[in-house]
Amino acid sequence: MAEEVHASLTEYLKKYFGFSSFKGNQEAIIQNVLEGKDTFVLMPTGGGKSLCYQLPALKMEGTAIVISPLIALMKNQVDAMRSFIEGDGIAHFLNSSLSKTAVAKVKQDILEGRTKLLYVAPESLTKEDNIQFLKQINISFYAIDEAHCISEWGHDFRPEYRRIRPIITEIGKAPLIALTATATPKVQHDIQKNLGMLDATVFKSSFNRANLYYEVRPKQDATKEIIKFIKANSGKSGIIYCLSRKKVEELADALKVNGIKAVPYHAGLDSNSRSENQDKFLMEETDVVVATIAFGMGIDKPDVRYVIHYDIPKSLEGYYQETGRAGRDGGEGNCIAFYSYKDIQKLEKFMHGKPIAEQEIGKQLLQDTVSYAESSVCRRKTLLLYFGEDYTQENCGNCDNCLNPKELFDGKDAILKTLDVIVELQEKFKADHVVNFLVGNATSGIKTYKHHTNELFGIGKEKDEKYWNGIIRQMLIHHLLTKDIENYGLLKISPRGRAFMEEPYSIMMAKDHDYGDSDDDEAAGTGAGKGGGAADEALFSLLKDLRKSMSKKLGLPPFVLFQDPSLEDMSIQYPISMEELQNITGVGVGKAKKYGKEFIELIKKYVEENEIERPQDMVVKSVVNKSGNKVFIIQSIDKRMDLEDIANAKGMDMKDLLSEMEAIVNSGTRINLDYYINEHVDEDKLDEVFDYFKNEAKTESIEEALDFLGEDDYTEEEVRLIRIKFISEMGN
Template identity: 70%
Template sequence: MTKQVDLKRYLKKHFGFDTFKGNQEEIIKNVLAGNDTFVLMPTGGGKSLCYQLPALILEGTAIVISPLIALMKNQVDAMRSFSEDDGIAHFLNSSLTKSAIQKVKEDVIAGRTRLLYVAPESLTKEENIQFLKQVKISFYAVDEAHCISEWGHDFRPEYRRIRPIINEIGEAPVIALTATATPKVQHDIQKNLGMLNARVFKSSFNRPNLYYEVRPKVNATREIIKILKDNPGKSAIIYCLSRKKVEELAETLVVNGIKALAYHAGMDAATRSKNQDKFLMEEIDVIVATIAFGMGIDKPDVRMVIHYDIPKSLEGYYQETGRAGRDGGEGKCIAFYSYKDIQKLEKFMQGKPLAEQEIGKQLLLETVAYAESSLCRRKTLLHYFGESYTEENCGACDNCLNPKEQFDGEEYILKVLNVVKEVKERFKTEHIVDILTGKVTSVIKSYHHHELDIFGCGDDEDEKFWLAVIRQALVAGLLSKDIENYGLLKLTDKGHQYLEKPYQIRLTRDHDFDEMEQESLSAGGTAALDNTLFSMLKDLRKKISKEKKLPPFVIFQDTSLEAMATYYPITLEELQNMPGVGAGKAKRYGSEFVKLIKRHVEENEIERPMDMVVKTVANKSKFKVSIIQSIDRQISLDDIAESKGIDLLELLKEIESIVYSGTKVNIDYYINQVMDEEHRDDIFYYFKEDAETDDINVALEELGEDEYSEEDIRMVRIKFISEVGN
């Protein structure tokens, strides 16, 4: 066993540090003693040192199993910078050439290599198994070990094969490391790796330097630009769920003067690697990425992690926010939340095996609970990871800095606990809420729960209210959720005691994000609508519409005028940044509008929120351009929709945004196929002569829903705007 003084000497010699962080020293001693070791340490806690230092001390080669090629390269470069011999660390994965693989094998056999990083896929290759059988292995390190569990946020089936392969190559101690694991995931990892007897080292999940905030998803791009402009030169990661959004957002940031690049799995490896290096070398400030980015990215001074889309699980959220402030400095974590995004994620899960859907749904519900809760964010996160946070106010989250009013919750908690007890602790949250609110569903009927005395005992409050009470009962430790069993609610010992001897508990209501979105929208997002200017713009639009003998909405839609009355564009270039205003529209109708706005701004000495006049990428993204090209080639709209993976209605909405911005398109070839002439002319005449608004619902009502479909009306409206307005 290496003495403590020796360990510090090795630490200084190899890494230049004088002291260990947290429980690193204890962990390293356990590995050196040849014991299996399980390390649960938040991002930035110094996990990699726990296997790097023992690998340099022990004889033989440590096999580090890691899921990401970018991460391996990063770590190997770091290890080589601490040593005079490049052979000290190598990686073995699919990115290497045959001669590079040969060089790696020679160094390993010669005993020069102390750390060999291997992707799980490479580990399963027969030739690599045969090669590793010849090597003296000091120990196996399984990094990002949560990938083993389907309850983890990044499940990878090939991780499940690690233990059988270790048995085949030759047994040696195992150290498993992860930055996020709920008690359920932790058990999964240990069971799968055959290390239930491992010594577990669990660091606190609390990151005191991180600030957590959730905002309603209204004008999120504009908000993000504002945040970045208020923090010039600071490093930020922005996470989006889709590759398309990543590219769009990165382009928008660039045209708004922010140094940003995109990163996602659909890019070729060289571009990805180049973009990552530019971020690490601070040639750019912002990386916009899918979750493919950031695992093990060792940039200590990321100051902001922004979630444009809410992640699929709280573990994913914690892992990604954990990339902020790893040096102990400032770290702002801001997420944009809309329940619509959750519904979209649920839709994506359809078609997957039922068990997987059930797990995915459970994980999503936890994310919703976190976003909508008005409890301390830190308390909610730590509770999820099985840790309790006892401070009343953390002082570093939106809920603690702007606390909601509290009310006495004793009677509500008692109702919840009584219902859970009455149904023998065999049901999930949704079922308990249905009983409380008196909602008769087929499931309620099948268990005869509508016949219980307590059925409807909480019908004076809505479902949202009871969800909030249950969440707060969980955090208070009165209830627990049996994750193994689809999230059934159980009373804890503390819950049973509470039923015997109740006491006052203060509760808060959840945030209502639907309401917040509406408020933000009606207030114009980040700036207030200038009603005086808005009515002046409407008058001008009416005047032009009379002159040109066109309905007003053909000139500009209301949403465009609202944006003008909020952001005061005073040049044609600025005008093009307003929704629904393309170059064509700005040129044709814009000059009188910007003159009017300029005069209004000067006369009233208005300070324009110019930092927030967001420049958009020329309104024709690649997606829109390819739609226009397909229409030019007269491809059937059904075929275009199918090739884009959207339905006809969604395609028509895309074409509408193209024509409303001032671009001409001609879809006559399709209209003539699907509609008779009289039908088409009726709709066209309606928009030309009768319509006071271009609203589809109003048109359906006026023209008659029995005779005209929404698709028909949208198609002819596109034809009308394109021919008459553009």
């Protein structure tokens, strides 16, 4: 009998879906649904979840109700089903996008028994006329897709999902199958409890996607890095995720200007534009989609070769699901995230004003993301542990941490101190409290419990918070600690941890990454250079010599011609035309025309003599600043507006405005600040600082200027203003 069922299931699979064998748990899941049992499916993206309800729906009497969160996703799945089976009536969706006529047609097909799958959004399910209609039909089973939306601990919580259970109880009892690609043990429990299916058969596939390469990079010149990566992977499909609509538009524009086929996708676009851009990606008319998280749920494109996170996501679940859209065919899949702690702080700010419970959940999820980004342990190990799965290999060979391992140290003493503190705190606190206790930070939380008076308080003060956070992360990986599922985040000592306390042994641990104060693109290119290290040292030296001889001839300090970051960029990009020179960091049209000729000639000669293959495709063109800051500032200075008023009009502080003005004059545009400087800076100071930059300064450094002039006599703001005047008048 079992063989007959197997034969008939395989026949169905071949006949309707064109596959000759099932993947992973698919067959067992389908069998469970056919037997009328509640089923919980935890299967990573690309594992074939849809088939788990589509095939049994075709086989069973009646109509399966599939509850799904996105209109675009429903449309895709309905189109797919109709392509498998003749007759449009086989699958339908009911949502707000349909006209009355279309709704009537859907209902007619269902009542006449033609429809095997009906996709509905949870909002549509709650409408009274839909409830009354569904009561009349024979329902084979309910499938709840993207079930993580039920849980407040999930990365895409939707309150309407929590109303599904009472509604389906009202419509009529039928078996349930809940499916999700991402769920921590906490989220899984939450889903089953909310749907009243704690007794369901659970099918959990491995979360390991061996073909995906994971890497976290510091967020420095991220746009330039992304363009270089895409050009090195020309013709391949990719998705780039940003957290804001504004950044999506800016980045998509930057890619297009640099000859990359890219389209934006976010909720602010009208539905036609969104559908059009999604179709362009699926039909390979465009290579890259730059998107907010609104894009990708259920997008069944097997050959996405890279997923880049310009901004680190709000949770590891979100990150896992988004990276899971790469390499679904088992082929190459590069997952690169740009990380700056400043982004985490921005996300924390967004939480203010939300209910306290929601803020607590959000902060915990963010903390897990920070742990992933900063840890130098195998990325796979960290990700899989988050989903309650052990990855036993020491080195996965397919992540940045395994390919470039960090220095190891014996963590035995640090582990013992941490365990002693957790015992002392009676296993009732989260990691941040334990870390504050270890380093001796008398925070308000510590004082509330009078823990600053405990004799162990500050037992680990010889190290900083970063060190102890790293120790706790690795103790979780080694199963010496666990996080309480019900009280998310409370640290508990595992049986293995207690055994370790009885008989300690050496455990080698890795030092965490220190990404420091990574600059995002907004901060880059304002004259504050970054040591690249990839520059052609010989060319860099020749360019510096040329700058020196030209500066002597012109009677100007060398930095007025081109600053070091510009020379460094020239020695990476090898520009040999005016147009290419204008795309170099800190070089505008004016500066290129005024001083560029000799530099271009030198580079051209150097390239020819040394037979250098230029990375012309790596010359990153910048988009005209759409925000209009540059134009607004220049026009406002022409109108002699007070600088404070200019800054306020653009929501900047004075330091930001100074940086913008420095970028303007450094790239060769003149601005006249005399009206403001004469009113705010003493005449003697003006002469002295101007004279310093003309005759004494070896570099453009403000620190060196303040050292020379005397920090007590001059403010940083005064020196920066006069330097702007000096470069504008002498260099532009």
